Amino acid sequence: MSVWDELPGQEHAVEQLSRAVDGGNPTHAWLFTGPPGSGRSNAARAFAAALQCEAGTGCGQCKACRLVSASNHPDVSMVTTENVTYAIADVRELIAKAQARPSGGRWRIIIMEDADRMAERTTNVLLKAIEEPPPHTIWILCAPSPADVLVTIRSRCRPVSLRVPSREAVADLLVRRDGLTAEQADFAARVSQSHIGVARRLARSEEARVRRDKTVRLPLRLRSVSDAVRAAGEIVEISTTEASSSSQERADAETASLRELLGLEPDAVVPPQLRSQFKQVEESAKRRARRGVNDSLDRSLIDLTTVYRDLLVIQLGTRTELVNDYLGEPLREYAARSTPTDTLGRIDLISQARQRIAANVTPLIAMEALMAGLIPRRS
Amino acid sequence: MVRRQVLDAAPDTEVTRFDAASYERGEFLMAASPSLFGESKHIEVRGLATMSEDFLLDALEFVKNGAEDVTVVMHHSGGNRGKKLLDALKKAGVPTVPCQPLKKDADKLEFVAQEFRHNRRRIQPDAARALVAAVGSDLAELASACSQLVQDATGEISQEKVDEYFGGRVEATGFKVADAALTGRGAVALSTFRHAIATGTDPVPIVAALAMKLRQVAKVAGVRQSSGQLAQELGMPPWQVQQAQEQARFWSQADLASCLELIAETDQLVKGAGRDPEYAVERAVSRIAMSARR
Ligand SMILES: [Zn+2]
Numbered sequence: 001m002s003v004w005d006e007l008p009g010q011e012h013a014v015e016q017l018s019r020a021v022d023g024g025n026p027t028h029a030w031l032f033t034g035p036p037g038s039g040r041s042n043a044a045r046a047f048a049a050a051l052q053c054e055a056g057t058g059c060g061q062c063k064a065c066r067l068v069s070a071s072n073h074p075d076v077s078m079v080t081t082e083n084v085t086y087a088i089a090d091v092r093e094l095i096a097k098a099q100a101r102p103s104g105g106r107w108r109i110i111i112m113e114d115a116d117r118m119a120e121r122t123t124n125v126l127l128k129a130i131e132e133p134p135p136h137t138i139w140i141l142c143a144p145s146p147a148d149v150l151v152t153i154r155s156r157c158r159p160v161s162l163r164v165p166s167r168e169a170v171a172d173l174l175v176r177r178d179g180l181t182a183e184q185a186d187f188a189a190r191v192s193q194s195h196i197g198v199a200r201r202l203a204r205s206e207e208a209r210v211r212r213d214k215t216v217r218l219p220l221r222l223r224s225v226s227d228a229v230r231a232a233g234e235i236v237e238i239s240t241t242e243a244s245s246s247s248q249e250r251a252d253a254e255t256a257s258l259r260e261l262l263g264l265e266p267d268a269v270v271p272p273q274l275r276s277q278f279k280q281v282e283e284s285a286k287r288r289a290r291r292g293v294n295d296s297l298d299r300s301l302i303d304l305t306t307v308y309r310d311l312l313v314i315q316l317g318t319r320t321e322l323v324n325d326y327l328g329e330p331l332r333e334y335a336a337r338s339t340p341t342d343t344l345g346r347i348d349l350i351s352q353a354r355q356r357i358a359a360n361v362t363p364l365i366a367m368e369a370l371m372a373g374l375i376p377r378r379s
Numbered sequence: 380m381v382r383r384q385v386l387d388a389a390p391d392t393e394v395t396r397f398d399a400a401s402y403e404r405g406e407f408l409m410a411a412s413p414s415l416f417g418e419s420k421h422i423e424v425r426g427l428a429t430m431s432e433d434f435l436l437d438a439l440e441f442v443k444n445g446a447e448d449v450t451v452v453m454h455h456s457g458g459n460r461g462k463k464l465l466d467a468l469k470k471a472g473v474p475t476v477p478c479q480p481l482k483k484d485a486d487k488l489e490f491v492a493q494e495f496r497h498n499r500r501r502i503q504p505d506a507a508r509a510l511v512a513a514v515g516s517d518l519a520e521l522a523s524a525c526s527q528l529v530q531d532a533t534g535e536i537s538q539e540k541v542d543e544y545f546g547g548r549v550e551a552t553g554f555k556v557a558d559a560a561l562t563g564r565g566a567v568a569l570s571t572f573r574h575a576i577a578t579g580t581d582p583v584p585i586v587a588a589l590a591m592k593l594r595q596v597a598k599v600a601g602v603r604q605s606s607g608q609l610a611q612e613l614g615m616p617p618w619q620v621q622q623a624q625e626q627a628r629f630w631s632q633a634d635l636a637s638c639l640e641l642i643a644e645t646d647q648l649v650k651g652a653g654r655d656p657e658y659a660v661e662r663a664v665s666r667i668a669m670s671a672r673r
Contacts, residue, residue: 369643
């Protein structure tokens with residue numbers, strides 16, 4: 001299976017990118033844009049794999065392709081920020097890295113996720129590096145839309161735009177690659193609104209499905225402030241556990257590989273002069289856990305939004321399929337007891353909670369306010 | 380616990396404590412070496428998770444050779460640091476006591492009560508609560524706070540006493556502000572708040588305290604269940620449920636909902652979205668106090 005097969009519904013971008021690979025002399029700076037779920041980072045990774053591919057096509061089979069797909073290729077760095085914005089020091093470090101010759105691959109490739117999360121000052125530092133990169137270096141920046149990055153960056157990068165794939169394309173991929181039944185794949189593609197990463201997680205993990213189901217049913221069972229604060233506590237707790245266990249796993253793996261890199265036995269004492277490096281691993285794990293909680297909560301809030309969008313579809317009599325089609329009956333009953341204006345107000349409350357969490361409001365506090373606002377008015 | 384057993388058995392045991400992180404070569408041997416008068420020795424070491432190299436070497440030595448009439452208790456909070464020592468201890472057959480961190484408030488309160496009981500002293504329930512709130516959940520810190528009170532204060536320990544010793548800690552102040560506001564005592568709430576701010580308290584933890592109290596009241600408001608049942612269901616200590624239930628009498632569902640919203644708005648304002656974080660909290664405190672029906 002070629003690396004391009006991982007990108008359902010992106011025929012246009014795939015054509016553009018494989019032409020660049022075939023040409024042998026690709027542009028040195030790229031800007032991949034597309035809404036969340038369009039698979040920006042997957043596309044960037046596929047492009048990187050194709051550039052390093054031993055067969056020169058993105059065969060998906062050779063060592064280079066497999067290393068890039070596993071985020072393990074020494075000459076491909078995929079960076080993301082755990083903070084609200086990239087720190088200028090981190091960007092400087094990246095630029096230094098970009099100067100180094102590739103160790104074994106054809107190119108040194110730096111993929112920057114969330115390139116929109118950058119202050120102007122930081123952008124200017126990056127700008128110089130993008131303008132005159134060493135001949136062996138390729139930058140791939142990712143952002144939701146071209147308008148999210150400064151025009152100076154935009155003008156120096158070749159644009160690649162991705163779109164949200166159709167439900168069918170995502171379901172098809174899930175059947176082909178993950179071996180799901182057509183029915184499972186369709187459900188996952190539908191409730192994730194064609195977000196591939198989310199769809200795959202839902203398809204693979206029973207826990208993720210249970211959790212989503214619990215979340216989308218929440219509005220149906222809210223009656224009192226007591227329900228509201230308990231529901232908020234539940235959601236935050238699930239997200240926290242999920243995020244901290246996954247970031248702990250990653251921290252342990254990183255510590256282990258750092259030991260290996262430094263030639264330390266797994267149980268050897270870390271010499272004092274190396275401790276700061278280990279401390280850094282620990283600290284970035286903590287930061288990641290914090291952002292992980294927020295990302296996971298954000299997912300719950302998106303799931304919650306689908307319920308109110310479905311309610312609006314019912315209330316306005318639009319002929320659109322419901323995302324949460326399997327909850328049709330209870331949703332119709334609920335819809336009859338409130339007005340479209342109520343529903344719109346609640347969708348606003350959800351986006352307000354998302355903004356608040358992004359602005360560092362304590363997640364539990366933001367969720368409690370939201371849940372309290374979602375309690376149906378007594379008629 | 381071990382210390383108590385040792386002391387009960389041999390009251391003149393010499394007790395030495397040190398921190399493995401700041402340990403210097405030789406301290407161990409000095410503490411463990413037999414004294415002229417032949418008393419037993421009891422050594423407590425904490426912070427093994429961040430032990431210094433010197434400590435590791437000396438401790439390994441000690442484990443190899445052992446010493447008579449010496450008990451050693453070491454606290455390791457987890458992680459890989461000093462695994463060699465832990466393995467050596469395991470090999471030598473040294474008992475390991477797993478210590479779970481106390482998560483529930485009820486357990487922390489029980490721990491405090493126990494510490495006082497062992498010293499044949501009494502602490503009032505609200506004083507114990509204030510102590511837990513002020514010191515937090517680190518057992519070592521909690522234990523040392525208890526022994527400080529046992530040693531320095533006389534008679535039954537009251538909340539005033541705890542405030543006197545640990546009152547500078549923001550949590551306790553925040554709860555005072557919150558308790559006053561939630562029961563509609565606006566004047567007390569505001570003056571406590573202003574005093575806290577004037578003495579340099581950060582407004583952020585005060586918002587957290589308001590949120591926590593409001594959350595507790597919201598959890599029990601309008602729920603027709605006994606405090607015992609609720610305590611179990613919510614994992615809250617019974618005294619906390621009872622306190623929340625009393626405060627809930629001041630509140631309607633609608634007012635609780637709008638104050639939950641107010642808290643979120645305030646939290647955002649104190650975390651950078653507002654120009655005047657102190658005023659934001661003051662406004663929240665007043666509005667909460669006004670919403671509580673007296
Ligand atoms: Zn290949």
